[in-house]
Amino acid sequence: MPVDILLTVVATSVIQSVFGVGVLLFGTPLLLLLGYGFVDTLGVLLPVSIAISALQVLRHYQDIDIGFYKNVLVYSIPLVVLFLLAVTTVKINLSLVIGGLLILVALKSSSTAIERALQSIVKYEKIYLMAMGLVHGVSNLGGSMLTSIIFSKHYPKNKTRVTAAASYATLALCQLATLLMIGSEFAVSFADRISFIQVAVVMFLLTEEMLYKGIDNEKYGKLFALFLLASGILLITKSL
Numbered sequence: 177m178p179v180d181i182l183l184t185v186v187a188t189s190v191i192q193s194v195f196g197v198g199v200l201l202f203g204t205p206l207l208l209l210l211g212y213g214f215v216d217t218l219g220v221l222l223p224v225s226i227a228i229s230a231l232q233v234l235r236h237y238q239d240i241d242i243g244f245y246k247n248v249l250v251y252s253i254p255l256v257v258l259f260l261l262a263v264t265t266v267k268i269n270l271s272l273v274i275g276g277l278l279i280l281v282a283l284k285s286s287s288t289a290i291e292r293a294l295q296s297i298v299k300y301e302k303i304y305l306m307a308m309g310l311v312h313g314v315s316n317l318g319g320s321m322l323t324s325i326i327f328s329k330h331y332p333k334n335k336t337r338v339t340a341a342a343s344y345a346t347l348a349l350c351q352l353a354t355l356l357m358i359g360s361e362f363a364v365s366f367a368d369r370i371s372f373i374q375v376a377v378v379m380f381l382l383t384e385e386m387l388y389k390g391i392d393n394e395k396y397g398k399l400f401a402l403f404l405l406a407s408g409i410l411l412i413t414k415s416l
Contacts, residue, residue: 181220181364184207185372185376188203188224189379192229192380193232196326196336196341199225200225202410203220203221204315204316205411207221215355215361215362217316219360222352223369223373224373228341228376230345231380232337232380233338233341233342236338240342245342247305251309252305254309255310256347256351257313257350258313259309260351260354279405279412305325319347320408322347323400323407327404332393333392333396336396
């Protein structure tokens with residue numbers, strides 16, 4: 177089992193266990209920097225992400241924002257599949273733009289001007305979700321845009337996490353199905369990929385009991401803002 181992938185899975189599983197996203201958002205650039213190909217990176221991270229999201233949905237499925245989730249299905253999924261199919265021939269670096277957006281979202285509570293600007297962006301939810309589908313298809317970074325729009329809705333912590341998890345799992349399932357449909361081959365063995373899923377499940381259970389349950393709604397909102405800020409800085413740094 178590759179140790180570098182194992183450490184990446186452990187770290188990003190903790191992040192996703194708390195916020196509903198993170199395995200793809202942080203794991204993708206990390207594994208690419210470590211020299212793994214885009215398809216191999218997806219082959220490892222997609223099942224891990226799906227496993228954690230499924231557990232989160234099982235815990236709090238009654239809190240999912242069904243209206244928002246349906247919009248993700250209709251407006252994001254088709255573009256995820258379309259642009260994932262095209263990603264081998266077209267490479268687009270959107271990290272700088274997305275990173276800037278995340279930083280703005282993280283700082284919205286400190287500026288009424290930023291708050292008004294973000295509300296004007298997310299007001300056009302359908303167009304936003306279509307853009308998210310495009311971004312996720314070509315870069316695997318759509319989770320950053322997903323967290324931005326969900327954070328802007330001021331949900332309680334369980335609703336925030338489970339709505340993100342349900343949407344994120346659906347994006348990942350469609351990506352994995354697309355890769356399998358076109359016959360993609362993965363350099364990482366099937367046995368190793370199963371082991372990474374098992375590690376992720378253990379990390380989720382530990383994080384749920386030792387960390388997530390002890391965070392109230394107010395603290396969760398502040399942590400989520402810090403998460404978005406860190407994500408934005410990472411993406412901007414990666415693009416430079």
